[in-house]
Structure formats: structure tokens, C-alpha cells
Amino acid sequence: MELQAIWFFLWGLLWAVFFMTDGFDFGIGTIYPFAGKTDTDKRTMLNAMGPLWDGNEVWLITAGGVTFAAFPLVYATMFSTLYTPLMLILFALIFRGVAIHFRGKIDTPAWKRVWDFLIFIGSFVPALLFGVAFANIFQGIPFDGQGFYHGNTLKLLNPYGLLGGVLFVLLFIVHGANWMAVKSTGKLQARMAAISQKTWLALVPVAVVFLLASYFATDLWANYFRYPVLFIVTLVNVAALLSIRYFVANKTYFKAWFASAATIVLCTFFGIIGLFPALFPSSLHPDWHLTAFNASSSPLTLKIMLGVVVVFIPIVIGYQIWAYHLFKDPVTEEDLDMDEAY
Amino acid sequence: MDPVFLSRLQFAAATMFHFLFVPLTLGLSVLIAYMETKYARTGDKTYLRMTKFWGKLFLINFALGVVTGITLEFQFGTNWSRYSAYVGDIFGSLLAIEASVAFFLESTFIGIWIFGWKKLSAKAHAGVMWLVALAGNLSAVWILMANGFMQNPVGYVIKDGRAELESFMALITNKHGLLEIIHVVPASLLLASFFIMGVSAWHLLRKQHLPVFERSFRIGLVVGLVMALFTAFTGDLHGINVSKTQPAKLAAMESHWETQTRAPLVLFAIPDQENEKNLIEIGAIPGILSFLGFHDFNAKVTGLLDIPKDERPPVLPTFVGFRTMVGLGTLFILLTIYGWFKRNNLTENPTYLKIMLFAIPLPYIAMEMGWIVSEVGRQPWIVYGLMRTAEAVSPISTTQVFISLTGFILVYGLLGLVGFYLMAKTVKQGPEAAN
Numbered sequence: 001m002e003l004q005a006i007w008f009f010l011w012g013l014l015w016a017v018f019f020m021t022d023g024f025d026f027g028i029g030t031i032y033p034f035a036g037k038t039d040t041d042k043r044t045m046l047n048a049m050g051p052l053w054d055g056n057e058v059w060l061i062t063a064g065g066v067t068f069a070a071f072p073l074v075y076a077t078m079f080s081t082l083y084t085p086l087m088l089i090l091f092a093l094i095f096r097g098v099a100i101h102f103r104g105k106i107d108t109p110a111w112k113r114v115w116d117f118l119i120f121i122g123s124f125v126p127a128l129l130f131g132v133a134f135a136n137i138f139q140g141i142p143f144d145g146q147g148f149y150h151g152n153t154l155k156l157l158n159p160y161g162l163l164g165g166v167l168f169v170l171l172f173i174v175h176g177a178n179w180m181a182v183k184s185t186g187k188l189q190a191r192m193a194a195i196s197q198k199t200w201l202a203l204v205p206v207a208v209v210f211l212l213a214s215y216f217a218t219d220l221w222a223n224y225f226r227y228p229v230l231f232i233v234t235l236v237n238v239a240a241l242l243s244i245r246y247f248v249a250n251k252t253y254f255k256a257w258f259a260s261a262a263t264i265v266l267c268t269f270f271g272i273i274g275l276f277p278a279l280f281p282s283s284l285h286p287d288w289h290l291t292a293f294n295a296s297s298s299p300l301t302l303k304i305m306l307g308v309v310v311v312f313i314p315i316v317i318g319y320q321i322w323a324y325h326l327f328k329d330p331v332t333e334e335d336l337d338m339d340e341a342y
Numbered sequence: 343m344d345p346v347f348l349s350r351l352q353f354a355a356a357t358m359f360h361f362l363f364v365p366l367t368l369g370l371s372v373l374i375a376y377m378e379t380k381y382a383r384t385g386d387k388t389y390l391r392m393t394k395f396w397g398k399l400f401l402i403n404f405a406l407g408v409v410t411g412i413t414l415e416f417q418f419g420t421n422w423s424r425y426s427a428y429v430g431d432i433f434g435s436l437l438a439i440e441a442s443v444a445f446f447l448e449s450t451f452i453g454i455w456i457f458g459w460k461k462l463s464a465k466a467h468a469g470v471m472w473l474v475a476l477a478g479n480l481s482a483v484w485i486l487m488a489n490g491f492m493q494n495p496v497g498y499v500i501k502d503g504r505a506e507l508e509s510f511m512a513l514i515t516n517k518h519g520l521l522e523i524i525h526v527v528p529a530s531l532l533l534a535s536f537f538i539m540g541v542s543a544w545h546l547l548r549k550q551h552l553p554v555f556e557r558s559f560r561i562g563l564v565v566g567l568v569m570a571l572f573t574a575f576t577g578d579l580h581g582i583n584v585s586k587t588q589p590a591k592l593a594a595m596e597s598h599w600e601t602q603t604r605a606p607l608v609l610f611a612i613p614d615q616e617n618e619k620n621l622i623e624i625g626a627i628p629g630i631l632s633f634l635g636f637h638d639f640n641a642k643v644t645g646l647l648d649i650p651k652d653e654r655p656p657v658l659p660t661f662v663g664f665r666t667m668v669g670l671g672t673l674f675i676l677l678t679i680y681g682w683f684k685r686n687n688l689t690e691n692p693t694y695l696k697i698m699l700f701a702i703p704l705p706y707i708a709m710e711m712g713w714i715v716s717e718v719g720r721q722p723w724i725v726y727g728l729m730r731t732a733e734a735v736s737p738i739s740t741t742q743v744f745i746s747l748t749g750f751i752l753v754y755g756l757l758g759l760v761g762f763y764l765m766a767k768t769v770k771q772g773p774e775a776a777n
Contacts, residue, residue, distance in 0.1 A: 028484060051457040054408070056452035058441060061646055064415055065438035074506075079419025086420055087746045091753060094409040098757060101405035105764050129663035147423060148737045298430040298506040305435050316446045318486020326461055339394070339774075340456045 012272030018059035027176020029123020048183035096122025135164020140283030222272025363407035369534025371475035425734035440484035447477035490519020535566035540702035585635035592717035
């Protein structure tokens with residue numbers, strides 16, 4: 001396979017892993033004000049993602065950095081045309097990060113209310129906007145051959161874009177509730193399992209509508225019809241989506257979380273495969289599409305970066321799995337009493 | 343007001359704010375790892391109390407450093423897309439390596455450190471802190487290498503209208519980047535040790551928690567003294583390199599207008615860029631600028647008048663920034679040498695302790711000034727000699743940048759207040775009681 005094609009899939013993989021890992025943090029943050037009935041509930045939710053969310057967020061930095069390194073033209077055009085939504089995401093991420101760290105520092109209701117609100121905003125907004133942004137990328141972004149943007153931010157909130165946003169939010173909620181079911185006990189665990197199941201009921205029709213709408217609003221299906229073997233990815237995706245419900249009903253929550261993780265990765269890959277070879281298509285003219293082949297770095301940079309990624313990403317995955325393993329047990333009262341707990 | 347000016351302002355605000363937290367994080371992580379190792383080896387609870395106390399302050403900084411760092415990476419794409427497209431082949435790869443090799447390590451292990459006290463042995467837990475410290479400083483190495491490329495582009499060829507990587511070795515052995523690393527990383531340790539000394543002084547003045555803070559102060563003092571001397575030394579090396587590779591920056595640092603041999607060092611001046619001269623000039627010592635720039639009293643130093651007008655950096659901030667940094671650097675050496683002689687009876691020297699308390703902001707100022715010299719002094723180039731800042735900006739509207747800039751100022755201003763408040767509260771609370 002060509003170097004640029006390999007990089008295209010690595011690029012997709014990094015975004016997929018980011019959505020898979022930080023996705024459940026976003027999900028937990030989104031349901032946080034509603035599902036956390038007591039302060040202990042809320043602290044359990046924060047401490048359930050506490051040891052992991054920092055490392056999860058770096059997948060975004062790496063996905064961004066790799067876009068910059070391997071496809072500089074895409075990096076430049078993507079983030080300057082999507083200036084306003086990206087700024088909103090960045091501010092939301094600032095709020096989330098600070099809020100998780102600072103909420104527990106002072107024990108007054110007013111202090112906590114402020115940070116509680118920001119945890120919600122900081123999780124819900126990125127979940128929604130990443131979905132909106134990617135759905136819009138699937139449709140094509142109105143930019144010309146010089147990288148000038150001919151749209152406006154409000155137009156990103158078109159029906160298909162919003163559908164993508166809702167899909168992401170629902171996926172992340174299910175994923176987050178599954179993780180919380182792993183990390184909690186008793187009433188909170190039961191509530192989380194119920195949230196996962198109920199949200200799943202909304203997720204399935206939205207996913208079906210999204211797949212259908214993709215046929216009309218985008219060219220994503222073209223690659224699938226050209227190479228029907230690719231439908232396997234979609235079938236596995238459907239299987240993963242259906243199995244979430246099965247595992248939650250069986251109270252095997254870790255398996256359910258694993259299934260929702262797989263669903264997110266496969267959903268992302270549904271789009272990535274459909275886009276190939278474009279990373280950032282222009283809705284104005286096909287000549288202006290930025291593809292793996294016309295927007296990549298030099299072969300030397302691609303080779304060196306491939307070396308770096310092939311060596312280091314498995315190491316990263318290794319120690320992150322160790323971290324997940326270290327913190328796989330439910331959050332206990334003793335954990336919450338620790339000085340360092342959130 | 344145009345997108346270039348506003349984007350520059352936004353980037354300057356975002357980096358300078360980011361850099362209020364990063365150096366303390368870098369330096370403190372090493373010192374905390376040292377303290378925790380002492381605890382793991384000796385079982386001495388004082389070291390554990392030290393680790394936990396400084397650890398709390400470290401974490402507040404870490405949180406603010408991370409969230410403000412994320413916005414920086416993406417601003418290259420949002421506001422400087424022409425730059426990103428032009429040098430992404432080189433600059434982007436350094437950022438990507440930083441994320442995958444260093445930042446992942448730091449962020450994953452900081453979570454393990456915070457929550458892993460009961461899950462890991464004391465030695466393993468201290469080891470985790472060493473990984474955090476190592477990874478944080480490794481991040482700085484890659485970022486400074488990336489900045490080194492902007493200051494002194496090497497290892498590239500221009501092909502198809504952009505800079506393409508030609509030699510990765512040349513890129514990562516860029517002298518400018520290496521000199522930045524050996525100046526900025528030790529400066530972070532210097533800042534952290536002054537922070538430790540200042541905070542310790544506050545408690546020592548109140549004669550409370552003496553075991554923790556006497557010991558902390560001494561660690562700060564030793565590291566501070568060594569680093570104060572070392573940063574002065576590497577700063578000098580850096581200066582010589584700049585005078586060779588960036589003559590315009592050197593001239594602006596010294597507000598030096600006429601090209602001459604035996605160039606004098608001016609003690610005090612008020613530069614007047616418009617009329618191409620110094621309004622006031624006091625105390626010119628012949629030959630010293632030649633010596634500082636080239637280690638030769640007779641060396642010829644290019645003046646600003648011999649640099650095309652549109653290639654001259656803004657003189658006033660570069661000049662003032664440089665003077666402030668060097669002046670403070672000298673003060674740090676004096677303060678730590680004095681402290682060395684008083685190290686055994688600190689509590690009997692309240693005046694010195696008070697000075698050290700009020701010295702906490704000084705290394706911060708010195709570092710911010712250093713960056714002003716480095717970055718403002720590089721203008722009008724975004725990549726020295728290769729691409730102008732004005733050519734690098736994204737095709738975005740003034741309104742967009744104006745709104746985001748306002749957002750940055752508001753949010754960062756509030757975060758700064760909250761961060762400062764939490765730090766002060768943590769300092770006042772002091773370490774856990776001894777038992």
C-alpha cells in the first residue's frame with residue numbers, strides 16, 4: 001500500500017481512538033448534572049474518569065499533531081475554515097479540564113455549582129460539535145482552491161450536520177454510562193445501566209437515519225458499492241451496536257463498554273472509509289478536494305513519522321491499558337476520602 | 343486592526359499565559375520526584391509531607407498548563423494556516439512527535455500519580471513521578487526544537503512552493519534549538535526553586551512547619567544556585583549564536599543603530615524607532631557589545647541602520663526585555679549566593695526571607711521577557727529569513743479573531759484569578775500535620 005494511503009488510515013484511526021477514549025469522558029460529563037443525584041454520585045462520576053481522562057485527551061492532541069505532520073494542507077484548511085466551531089470546542093475543553101481539577105478544591109455549594117455547569121458544557125459542546133464538524137466534512141466544506149472559506153458557521157448546523165452531532169452525543173452517553181456502570185455500585189450503577197439502555201433505544205433509530213441520510217447528503221456510500229467487501233465493516237458495526245444492549249441487560253458492563261468502544265471506532269471508520277482518499281472534501285468543486293495524495297507531507301516526513309508512530313503508539317497503548325487495568329475497580333468510599341480525589 | 347495584528351496578539355496572549363504555568367510544572371516535577379524518592383528510600387515522613395504539599399501546587403499548575411497548551415497547538419491551524427501549509431512538513435512533525443512520545447507519557451502517568459497512592463508501592467509511585475518529570479521536560483525539548491526551526495530554519499529544501507524536510511538529523515541537531523533547550527529547561531528549574539524558596543520563606547517567617555520548609559528551602563537553594571549560574575552561562579552561549587545567525591535581533595536587543603567595530607554597550611537608552619536613533623543614551627562602554635556578541639572586543643557589530651527598514655524588529659520591547667532578563671538573572675545569582683552563606687540559620691535572617699518571598703514573581707518576569715526577546719526580536723519573520731509573519735496568517739475575518747481574542751482574554755483572566763486564589767489557599771493551608 002502506498003505511504004499516503006497508510007497515513008490516511010492512521011489519521012482516521014487516531015481520531016477514532018480519540019472518540020473511543022475521551023468519548024466516555026464526554027458522555028459522563030453530559031449526563032453528569034442529571035444522573036448525579038447527590039454530591040457523592042457526582043464525585044464518583046468524576047473519580048471514575050479521574051485517572052484516565054488526561055491521557056485520553058492527548059489522543060486529540062496527537063490526532064491534531066499527526067494531521068499537521070502528515071497532511072499539513074488539511075490541517076491548515078480544516079482548522080481555519082472551521083475556525084469558530086473549533087474555538088468553541090477549545091474553550092469547552094478548557095472549561096472541562098479546569099472544572100474537573102478545581103471542583104473539589106473548595107467545599108461550598110456555590111463553588112461546586114459553577115464547576116458542575118462547566119463540566120457539563122465542557123463535555124456536551126465538544127461531543128456535539130465534533131459530530132457536527134465530521135458530518136459536515138462528510139458532506140464537503142465550502143472552500144476554494146486557495147483555502148478560502150465561502151460558508152458561514154451557522155450553515156454548519158444543517159440537518160445532516162445536526163444529525164451527526166446528535167449521533168455523537170448519544171453514542172458518547174451510552175459509552176459513558178457503560179463505563180460508569182463498570183466503575184460504580186448499587187443505586188448509581190443501576191441508574192447508569194438504565195441510562196445506557198434508554199439512550200440506546202434512541203441511538204439505534206438515529207444511527208439508521210444517519211446511514212440513510214448519508215446516502216442522500218454525501219458520497220460516503222460510493223466506496224462501499226465499488227468494493228462491496230467493505231460492507232463487512234458496517235455489519236460488524238451493527239453487531240457491535242446491538243451487542244451493547246445485550247451486555248448491559250446481562251449486567252456484564254465491561255463487555256458493554258467494550259462493545260460501545262468498538263461501535264464508536266467502527267462508526268468513525270464508516271466515515272473514514274467513505275471519504276477515502278479525501279480527508280477534507282470541498283463542496284464547491286471536486287478539484288479542490290484535499291486528499292491523501294494531494295495534501296500530504298513529503299515522503300521523507302511520512303517515513304520518519306511512520307517510524308515514530310509505529311514504535312511509540314504501541315508503547316502508549318501498552319501503558320494506557322496498564323492504567324485502565326490499574327483503575328478498573330469501582331470507585332469506593334475509601335477512594336473518595338483520599339486527599340487527591342476530585 | 344487586521345487579522346495579522348489580532349492573531350499575533352492572540353498567540354502572544356495564549357503563549358505568555360501558558361508559559362506562566364509550564365516552567366513551574368517542568369521544574370517542580372523534578373524536585374518533587376527527588377523528594378518522593380527520598381521518602382521511598384528512607385521512609386522519612388517529612389519527605390512525604392513535602393511531596394504532597396508541593397504536589398498540590400504542582401497539580402494546579404499542571405491543569406492550567408495543559409488546558410492552555412491545547413489551544414496553542416490548534417492556533418497554528420486556525421490563525422496561521424499559511425504558515426502551517428508552508429512548513430507543516432517540518433514543524434508539524436516535531437509537534438506530532440512531542441504529542442506521541444512525551445505528552446502521552448506525562449498525561450497518562452500524572453493520572454496514575456494522583457490516584458495511585460494506594461495502588462502502587464512507594465518506590466513505584468516515586469518512579470511514576472520521575473516519568474512525569476522526564477516526559478514533561480522531554481515535551482519542552484521537542485517544542486523548543488520546533489521553535490528553533492522558526493528561529494533558524496535548517497534541514498529543509500523549498501519544493502513546490504513549500505519547505506520540505508531534507509535532513510531530520512539537521513533538524514534535531516539545530517544549534518539554535520539545542521541552545522534554547524539548555525537555557526530554558528534549567529531556567530524552569532531556577533523558577534521552580536525560587537518558587538519553593540519563596541513559599542518556604544513565607545512559612546519560615548511565621549516559624550511554622552519548620553522541618554518541611556527548612557528542608558524545602560535548602561533543596562531550592564542548592565538547585566537555584568546551580569541553575570542561576572548555569573542559565574547565565576547558557577544565556578551567554580545563546581547570545582553569541584544569535585549575534586551570528588540573527589544580527590537584526592542582536593541590534594534590537596541593544597538598540598544598536600550604527601554598524602561599528604569595538605561596539606559599545608549602552609547602560610541605559612530610550613530607543614526611537616521612527617527616527618532611527620536613541621533618544622537618550624547613558625553610559626556607553628566601548629567594546630563590551632562586541633565582546634558580548636562575539637567574545638571579541640574588536641568585532642564588528644551590525645547596526646539597525648544597515649538592516650532594511652522592513653526587516654527590523656520592534657526595538658523597544660526587545661531592548662527592554664533583554665535588559666530586564668539579564669538584570670534579573672544577575673540578581674538571582676546574588677540572591678542564591680547570599681542564601682548559601684545563610685543556609686544554616688535561615689529563620690534568623692527574616693529580611694532575606696522576606697526578599698525571597700517577594701522574589702517569587704521575578705523568574706516569571708525574566709522568562710516572559712526572554713520570550714519577548716526571542717519572539718518579538720524575530721519579527722517581521724515567522725520563520726527567520728524564510729517567511730514573513732504577515733504572509734503566514736489564515737484567510738479569516740477580523741471579526742472572528744476579535745471575538746476569539748476577547749474570549750481568550752476573558753477566560754484566561756478568570757482562570758488566572760482562580761488559579762492564583764487556589765495556589766494562595768493551598769500555600770496558606772500548609773502541609774499535612776506531622777504524626
